[in-house]
Amino acid sequence: xQKQNRRTFIATATLAGSALVTNASSSMxxxxxxxxxxxxxxxxxxxxxxxxxxxxxxxTLKNIKTVKQLFIGMPASTEKRDVxxxxxxxxxxxxxxxxxxxxxxxxxxxxxxxxEDCSHLWEKVVVYDVRNDD
Amino acid sequence: xQKQNRRTFIATATLAGSALVTNASSSMxxxxxxxxxxxxxxxxxxxxxxxxxxxxxxxTLKNIKTVKQLFIGMPASTEKRDVxxxxxxxxxxxxxxxxxxxxxxxxxxxxxxxxEDCSHLWEKVVVYDVRNDD
Numbered sequence: 001x002q003k004q005n006r007r008t009f010i011a012t013a014t015l016a017g018s019a020l021v022t023n024a025s026s027s028m029x030x031x032x033x034x035x036x037x038x039x040x041x042x043x044x045x046x047x048x049x050x051x052x053x054x055x056x057x058x059x060t061l062k063n064i065k066t067v068k069q070l071f072i073g074m075p076a077s078t079e080k081r082d083v084x085x086x087x088x089x090x091x092x093x094x095x096x097x098x099x100x101x102x103x104x105x106x107x108x109x110x111x112x113x114x115x116e117d118c119s120h121l122w123e124k125v126v127v128y129d130v131r132n133d134d
Numbered sequence: 135x136q137k138q139n140r141r142t143f144i145a146t147a148t149l150a151g152s153a154l155v156t157n158a159s160s161s162m163x164x165x166x167x168x169x170x171x172x173x174x175x176x177x178x179x180x181x182x183x184x185x186x187x188x189x190x191x192x193x194t195l196k197n198i199k200t201v202k203q204l205f206i207g208m209p210a211s212t213e214k215r216d217v218x219x220x221x222x223x224x225x226x227x228x229x230x231x232x233x234x235x236x237x238x239x240x241x242x243x244x245x246x247x248x249x250e251d252c253s254h255l256w257e258k259v260v261v262y263d264v265r266n267d268d
Contacts, residue, residue: 034212035207072267073169073265074267075263076169076263076264079240083260084263086262093264099211127219128218129210130207130209130227131207131211134193134204134205134207
């Protein structure tokens with residue numbers, strides 16, 4: 001092995017190992033990780049202010065330690081089909097490493113503050129909790 | 135800069151840059167990426183064979199090029215609350231980079247084969263398509 005090649009090999013090997021560790025999605029794919037998907041229907045769907053308030057409240061939740069990933073979104077303009085429910089207004093999608101992480105989130109003061117500050121904004125909420133199996 | 139330090143610096147800089155590129159979750163968090171979340175209710179919820187057939191079918195979908203992430207799961211044993219719907223049997227959660235990726239998935243022969251092979255297994259399906267906004 002030439003000196004330059006050896007150096008390159010070491011850099012590549014280090015890179016491969018570290019990329020695995022720093023890739024947040026690795027832990028998300030672990031069996032038994034938890035998906036927490038919440039759909040909100042606003043009381044005043046025409047109020048842009050209410051929408052922004054809810055989204056701002058949701059953003060605070062990523063400061064909770066056990067929340068590994070947080071995605072905030074709205075209905076996508078995919079093809080209209082009978083099976084697609086696009087009647088909700090805001091989607092909150094979270095990943096936890098395990099059931100304990102989800103429980104800690106429910107009990108976290110930041111989560112309680114979010115509910116206190118924002119629950120007057122929605123008229124309906126539906127939650128799906130999923131345990132990843134693969 | 136000493137030779138060794140310079141070498142280490144280059145390796146670290148390369149690592150930082152490449153980790154960003156190889157981290158699949160980075161692209162998932164991009165504004166306008168698409169979440170496609172499907173919930174299945176089986177015709178025969180007591181049939182372990184039907185459940186395994188559906189899960190095996192879902193696993194084939196990760197071979198579709200535009201599917202950036204696929205999570206297959208079942209209801210998590212989180213706290214029972216009125217807002218939590220845990221009546222479904224199987225959850226399929228996918229990420230696409232954009233709307234075009236989701237459309238290409240719908241039209242992909244592998245997806246069509248999955249529907250052909252497995253649609254007799256479910257009695258109800260609900261789909262949520264979300265455009266990530268943050």
